[in-house]
Amino acid sequence: MATYILRRLIQAIPIVVGISLISFLIVYLTPGSPVDKFRTPRVSPQTIANLIHLYGLDQPLPIQFWNWFTHFWSFPWDNLAWGYSFTDGRPVRDKIFQRIPSTLLLMGTSLVVSLVIAIPIGILQAIKQYSWADRIITTFETIGYAMPTFWLGLILKQFFAVNLNWLPLNGQNTLGKQGDIPDMIMHLILPVTTLAVVSIAGWSRYMRASMLEVMRQDYVRTARAKGLPPSRVIGRHALRNAMIPIVTLLGLTIPSLLSGAAITETVFSWPGLGWLGVTSVGDRDYPVVLAVTMIGGMMVIIGNLLADVLYAVVDPRIHY
Numbered sequence: 001m002a003t004y005i006l007r008r009l010i011q012a013i014p015i016v017v018g019i020s021l022i023s024f025l026i027v028y029l030t031p032g033s034p035v036d037k038f039r040t041p042r043v044s045p046q047t048i049a050n051l052i053h054l055y056g057l058d059q060p061l062p063i064q065f066w067n068w069f070t071h072f073w074s075f076p077w078d079n080l081a082w083g084y085s086f087t088d089g090r091p092v093r094d095k096i097f098q099r100i101p102s103t104l105l106l107m108g109t110s111l112v113v114s115l116v117i118a119i120p121i122g123i124l125q126a127i128k129q130y131s132w133a134d135r136i137i138t139t140f141e142t143i144g145y146a147m148p149t150f151w152l153g154l155i156l157k158q159f160f161a162v163n164l165n166w167l168p169l170n171g172q173n174t175l176g177k178q179g180d181i182p183d184m185i186m187h188l189i190l191p192v193t194t195l196a197v198v199s200i201a202g203w204s205r206y207m208r209a210s211m212l213e214v215m216r217q218d219y220v221r222t223a224r225a226k227g228l229p230p231s232r233v234i235g236r237h238a239l240r241n242a243m244i245p246i247v248t249l250l251g252l253t254i255p256s257l258l259s260g261a262a263i264t265e266t267v268f269s270w271p272g273l274g275w276l277g278v279t280s281v282g283d284r285d286y287p288v289v290l291a292v293t294m295i296g297g298m299m300v301i302i303g304n305l306l307a308d309v310l311y312a313v314v315d316p317r318i319h320y
Contacts, residue, residue, distance in 0.1 A: 001312065005309065008305050008308075009305075012305075015301060019294065019297040020069055020294065021065065023290055023293045023297070024065050024068065024290060025061075027289050027290055027293075028061060028064065028286065033052075033284060034051075034055060034057070034283070034285065035055070035057070036284070037283075037284075055086060068083070068287075071083060072291070072294065077093060079093050082096070082291050083287040085280075086283070086284070086285045086286060086287065086288075087283050092288050093291075095276065096273065096276070096288075096291055096292070099271060099273045100273060102270060102271050103272035103274065105188070106188065106191055106192065106195070106261070106264075106265070106272055107195070107261065109188060109192050110192045110195035110199060111199070111253060113192060114196045114199035114200050115203060117196070117200050118199070118200045118203035118204040118207060119204075119207050119246070121200070121204040121207070122203070122205070122207020122208040122210075122211060123207065123234065123239065123242075124137070125137055125138070125208040125211075126208050126211035126212045126215060127211075127234065140201075141204055141205055142201070143201075144198060144201035145198060145201035145202055147198065149194055149195065149198060150264075150266075152197060152198075153190070153191070153194040153263075153267035156190050156194060157267070157268070160190060167190055168187045170268055170269035170270075171268075172270060172271055173187060174187075190268060191261075191268045191270055194267070194268075195264055203246070206246060210243075210244075213242075214238045214241045214242040215238050219237065220237055220238050244311070244314050248308075250307075250310065251303050251304070251308075251309075251310050252307050253303070254302055254303035255296055255299040261274055262275065262277055262278050273292060276288065277289065280292065
């Protein structure tokens with residue numbers, strides 16, 4: 001296993017270089033410039049030229065890429081490694097690390113809620129295959145899976161925050177209540193619900209399909225033929241093996257845990273990594289956009305590796 005992990009990490013090096021190069025080109029070749037917001041009649045051309053020089057935008061693209069790439073991957077990652085934000089001059093690393101706990105709180109909570117609800121629903125659908133309950137749940141799953149998160153978030157805000165005034169409209173805490181856990185939980189309800197509705201629809205479908213496949217296996221038929229209670233057949237024999245694909249899929253959720261749900265965080269003004277990325281794109285804050293993009297790319301690589309490792313851990317038939 002250790003040899004396999006080492007080999008996968010070595011294979012990831014050219015992927016990381018490719019992600020870095022493509023991300024850099026997309027960001028720097030996009031129309032617009034970080035200094036465009038300063039181009040007003042009150043700002044002299046010399047000041048604009050000084051800003052361009054300060055940001056290093058007057059250098060050739062290959063040199064800009066090399067400077068950024070070597071600084072980004074210089075270990076240890078101190079507060080100067082990822083550069084400074086073009087918007088407020090703060091170290092990019094500090095801005096990123098400040099937002100990560102909020103994103104982990106939102107995404108982790110939504111993941112737990114989704115799994116707690118989706119797994120029993122998927123099991124019920126498999127047991128009651130083609131029943132009215134299965135058909136009704138499948139209909140709602142299809143609607144939930146196809147529902148745009150930004151639309152659902154706006155509808156929930158309008159109904160529960162504006163019309164009924166039951167829940168907060170935006171943010172992570174009410175002004176003056178920073179650190180108040182009950183207040184934070186109230187702010188979590190709407191964004192977590194928005195994310196969970198789509199996730200539940202997807203996870204429950206995975207669970208249903210996996211459970212149906214396992215229930216057709218010979219060992220499950222044998223357990224039933226021995227006269228074991230249905231609860232024991234499902235809980236002890238079928239469920240454990242049906243959870244193998246679900247466990248491996250958990251590794252693929254790591255990118256979303258750190259990169260965040262950009263749309264949902266933006267809709268609810270949740271101060272996480274996703275919202276930081278969206279606002280940085282609008283501000284042409286290149287260092288922040290690149291850092292957020294690279295974190296997402298690295299999490300995809302780590303998530304795929306973790307999924308493969310988890311698959312071997314939960315299924316003893318797999319050997320690397």
